[in-house]
Amino acid sequence: MEAVLKDMGDGIVWTHPGDPDQIPFAGIFEGKAGVSRFFEIVFEQIDVLEQNIKSFIDGGDSVIVTGYEHMKVKNTGREYKSNWIHMYTLADGKIVAFEEFIDTAELVSAFNPPQ
Numbered sequence: 001m002e003a004v005l006k007d008m009g010d011g012i013v014w015t016h017p018g019d020p021d022q023i024p025f026a027g028i029f030e031g032k033a034g035v036s037r038f039f040e041i042v043f044e045q046i047d048v049l050e051q052n053i054k055s056f057i058d059g060g061d062s063v064i065v066t067g068y069e070h071m072k073v074k075n076t077g078r079e080y081k082s083n084w085i086h087m088y089t090l091a092d093g094k095i096v097a098f099e100e101f102i103d104t105a106e107l108v109s110a111f112n113p114p115q
Contacts, residue, residue, distance in 0.1 A: 001039065005032045009094040014038055018104040023111060026104075045111075047072045049079065063088040069102075073110045080110035 014035045018026030025041040028034075050070040057064040065086040072079045082103040089097035 001036055004039075005035065007095055008032055008035060009091060009096040012095060013097045015097075015099040017100060017102065018107060022108045023104060045074060047074060054083075061090045063090065071110070076111060076113050078110040078112075078114065080106040082106045 011031060012035060014029040016023070016026050016029075016038065020026045024045050025038055029038040048069070049072055051067065052069075053065055053067045055066045057066075065088070066083070067086070068081070068083050070079065070081045080103075085101040087097075087099045087101075088095050
């Protein structure tokens with residue numbers, strides 16, 4: 001985790017879409033401690049089955065990364081697959097903001113037990 005955090009500004013704002021009552025790692029996480037907490041929650045909740053980066057778009061202080069993930073929710077055993085977009089904002093060579101765009105309906109479905 002230290003290797004990831006070293007590239008982030010102290011005041012980073014990390015945003016994952018969705019309702020935290022439906023997606024445990026949804027919300028806004030502030031500072032390096034917040035980012036650490038985000039990843040802690042993610043890895044408590046899901047197993048990574050596949051994750052691929054498709055492209056990078058360099059906009060100087062803004063970088064867009066597109067990709068795909070296939071994950072398994074540990075407590076339901078359900079899987080989800082989704083393309084995603086990650087937006088990074090940089091300042092002074094550090095990541096100061098991150099926002100993810102993903103199919104939250106897929107995640108909500110996977111976090112809910114089958115009916």
